[in-house]
Amino acid sequence: MNAFPDSASSATSRQGAPPKQATALRHRLAELRGPDTRPQPLDARRLAALAANPGCDRRALLDGAGVDKAALAGAIGAPSGFGQSQFAFVRGNAFEARVKADGGAELVRLVRSRLLPDAPEPIGGEVRRPDLAAPGTEGRVARTALALREAVGIRAWTLLDHPMLALDVAGTPAFLEPDAVVVDPGGGISVVEIKSFPMIDGFAEPAKVGAAARQAAVYVLALEAVAARLDPAPPVAHTVLLVCPRDFSNVPTAAAVDVRKQRSVTRRQLARLTRVEDIAAALPEGVCFAVDQDPGALRAAVAAVPASYAPECLAACELAFHCRERAGAGGEVTALGRGVRGELGGLATVGAVLSAARGASGDPADPAVAALRRAAALRAEALGGAAC
Structure with missing residues (x-):
């Protein structure tokens, strides 16, 4: 997947910004990453974490520039061990493949039973699965939009497997890839989030369900942007389908999750983010986050960008240990939690x-x-x- 900064020029031009300004931003973000450094993609998980802490310019800039924060944290001596294990990654892929097997018939059955019990069953069990392959990230975004238009017009059960969506974040496009999107015969669009954590006796761990809901809310916002460009605009469901293994087996089960609150909060918080170019313009000349430079210079570069640490960052950001240390050393009350800070x-x-x-x-x-x-x-x- 291509990272969004490398596509800033064309995406920003679509929004009406001068091409020269978009090109300058793209070059500036490349300078911040370091020469020949491949940008990291901004996915829905990172966007949800960013929306949870919109006052953190440090995270906004580093994610906007596509900086590898895990490598950066290690280079400045504060590794976090943040991320998914290889075992969990493989297990998740295997479970997702099982959920989407048989042409997606089982997944559509779960969507129908949990979200749309009054919708007709697929005729002969057939589910349309359009090809979403296209050259480049923006090509996949365009192909997804076309497939959605066709699915809404045909009004048949359609499964979009790993569609590509675009969402404007602080003036920079982010490209998102949900696990699946289902279009029902009524023309409605629903997000499907597939997770490998278990659902025991019909219930899953609340913290994990909350994180999945925040991630799905980002997909809903991106889909609403696509749907708004269709005529007539199809409805995007604010109730998503969370698919997990049942108990301790590999058999899929599902639950409906209302993400209206998460959607509203995420939309409001993303709108509050300072534009990436404004944060970059305020940096001293020569600031760079390339991890192969002197650790002292790298720590100085990180310190040049204001941060807003809170204990919740420990579960969502690779730089949390470094920011916690600096917040404690500076006596910042945010280290005690947002509730204390507010009081x-x-x-x-x-x-x-x-x-x-x-x-x-x-x-x-x-x-x-x-x-x-x-x-x-x-x-x-x-x-x-x-x-x-």
Whole structure:
């Protein structure tokens, strides 16, 4: 899969931006990655994580430039071990192949039984599976759009296996590849997310289901952009099908997952992202994230981009260990969690919090400052006058 920065020129031109500006952005992002460094693709999992922390310019820029964050974390001495094991990858591929076997008849049966019980069965069990192959990422995006148009017009059960979708993120196109998209005889479009974690007695681990829902919400947004260009625009379901192994077997089962909340949050958060070119323009001259340079220079390059660390980053970003260390060293209250950060208002560091609690700074009319001073007084009373 080609990474989105290398296609920034044509995709941005489609949105009306001057070609010279798009070409300059593409070259700038290539300079940030380093010479002859292959860009990393921005997939739905990364987009969902990015939308969960839209205030992090560091992640937005590194993902926008296609920087390999895992290699970067190792080069600056903070490896995370983040990612999927080879065993899990192979197991997931084997399970997906089983789900889509027999021409996709079993997958369509699951879609019909869980999402569309009133829809007619495929005639003779036949399911259309159009060929989505095309040269290049943008060719696959165009072929997917054409296949969707044809499927909606024919109004028969159609399975799009690994279609390619495009979504604009902070002025840069991201190319996404859902596991499957099904078009029903009524012309509706549904996303299918296939995962290898088990569904035991009809229930799966909530954290994993939540992550799958956030990922599927990104696909729904991308499909809505495609559907909006069709006439008439077909409906894109906000309930997706999550397919998992049943219990401890390799037999597929499925559940309907409503992603309306995740879709709304993701759309709002992606809209808040600062444009990648604006972040890049604010960097000092010569900043580069090539992992073969001196570690000190590389750490300085990373430090040049503002970050917004939160404990949730540990489950979603390869640079989380590095950012946690720097946040702790700087006394940033974000290291304690977004909830704590929100309660403290404008007090951004532990030093500022302690100073406000002791009465050395802060506006007494500020609810956060008043609460801190009340807590400090209660603590001193309980400890016999010991200050915090």
